[in-house]
Amino acid sequence: MTFARRLLVLCAAAAVLVAAGVWTVLRAGDEARGADRAADGPPAKAGIVGLGPHTDGARLVFRSMTWGAQRDHLAAVPLTEPRGTRTVATPACLRFHAAAGTGVCLQTVHGVLQDTYRAVVLDADLHERRRYDLAGIPTRSRVSPSGNLVAWTVFVGGDSYAGTDFSTRTSILDTRTWTLQENLETYAITLDGKPYRAADTNLWGVTFADDEHFYATLATGGQTHLVAGDAIQHTLTTLHDNVECPSLSPDGTRIAYKKRVPGLSDDAPWRLYVLDLKTMGETATTEGRNIDDQALWLDDHTLAYSLPSDDGSDLWTVPAAGTGTPALLAPAALAPAVVR
Incomplete structure (x- = not known):
């Protein structure tokens, strides 16, 4: 040498x-x-966090944002006492969701020079079933009501939905066969009743109806659309404009979503709305602050969502009917799921 x-x-x-x-x-x-x-911060203790049925009733499981050694770890509280003592356990997640005993945890893998990311599928005891490398920064995740399908979205270019200079990749994984649909942008698109193809399509924010049907956001040509997706036929069909990060109600009749409202700042353009899927009528919630989140339905009447705080994020609630007032649900929390 x-x-x-x-x-x-x-x-x-x-x-x-x-x-x-x-x-x-x-x-x-x-x-x-x-x-x-x-x-x-909120009271916490180390313990066991599970995703299966619990004798004490429904629980709220989320990413704990409390500063300290347990930051980013999963935490659980009774849904009836969301500000009570939280039970905290590994793993640590950037994004999380769960249903029917299946969880998905989108994680950072810390490196000396560069971080990478992965998706980890969890069983009801938070044991790892499978892991998958991710192509970018995690931003959204959902599990189907049966627990059989898992979806995630990452940024492969940019790191915010606020502008137009970003690119996403959305995947769906079947946990029964471990078949991974790595990029849903390959689906056949029907836009306003006509077949559509374009190089600038982006898809994000899957919310499942069942093990075949889902909703998501499609962006193209500078506009966003609510699409109905078919995971078997690999199709996307537009239903409504100006819909981002949809979340399907438990009864399957409404979509909660963030809507760009004209006249608002480009950095904070979104307000929380609810769309009736039968009438396509929109209802604005009484939350007047900027919402950059995929809301969660706590039940058929109440929405939960994150807002920035000194800890990074707090969870808030507001009625879906456009009545009432927003209320703090859980401080220092992000990416919730209701486990029943």
Whole structure:
């Protein structure tokens, strides 16, 4: 090996060590600051978090945003006491959802020079069943009511829906056969009753009706559309315009979604609406703040969603009927699922 080559190797090794040292110092500082803030956070204890039926009734399971060693870990509280003592357990997730004993956890895999991401399918005891590498930053996840299908969306370009300079990839996984549909943009699209193809299509925010049918957002030509999807026939059909991050009600009759409202800031353009799938009538909820989330139905009448906070995110609720007032559901929480 020549002197120049040895010098190059030495410099590269030194760069890696410096990067590792900086990362360690920054992480230690974050943990120290987090420990100070965790003392003021919601009460928590380490324990067992499960995704199966529970003798104490329905539970809310979510990503805990409390600062400290357990930040990003899964936490559970009784649905009737969402601000009570939370039980916290591994794994850590950026995005999470669960249904019928199946969970999906979208995770960061920390590297010295670069982070990567993966999707982990969990059983009812939070044991890993399968894992899949992701092509970008996790942003949305859902499990079908039966637990048989899992969907996730990642950013493969950009990291926000606010502008137009982003690209997504949405996948559906069948947990019965482990068949992965890696990119739903290959589906046949019907737009306004006509076959449609374009290079700028993006799809995100799957919400399942059953093990065949789902809804999602399709973006193309500078507009967004609610689409009905068929996971067997591989088709997407537009139903309504200006719909993002849809969430189907438990009774299957309505879609909660974030809508771009004209006149609002480009950085905060969304308000929370509900769409009646039979009449296509829209109802604005009384939540007047910007909603950049895929809302969750706690029941047929109540929506839960995240809003920014000092911890990163709090969960709030509002009636779906356009009445009432927003209320804090759970502080320092994100990506909830109701486990019954």
